[in-house]
């Protein structure tokens with residue numbers, strides 16, 4: 001941000017506000033920008049928490065359905081119905097958890113440090129560990145394991 005502001009001859013505050021901030025409004029605008037950032041970080045943390053809750057509930061529900069289908073004395077048709085329910089629950093639950101997670105924070109490019117939000121399709125296609133995902137950086141175009149960051 002700093003080199004960009006130097007080239008444009010503006011302050012970081014101007015950049016974050018999207019306008020030339022008058023001398024008198026400087027303090028007020030700086031505080032607003034800071035509050036926006038804090039709010040954004042809090043929202044991202046909440047999305048991440050909801051995503052984890054959603055994932056855990058899905059796992060419990062799917063396990064329960066599979067166990068009912070496996071261990072109870074049931075006609076074959078009911079058993080199949082329970083397994084279909086388990087698959088549908090897994091798809092819906094994992095889908096909802098992924099949608100929340102992709103919007104919770106940013107991915108950081110290890111080459112240029114750009115923070116970005118991937119598209120849902122890039123997110124789904126990317127190989128991943130718990131904290132990293134293989135994504136293509138929109139700034140430098142390199143594909144690598146990008147770290148997931150909840151706050152900035």
Ligand SMILES: [Zn+2]
Pocket residue numbers: 109110111112113114137138139140141142
């Ligand atoms: Zn990059």
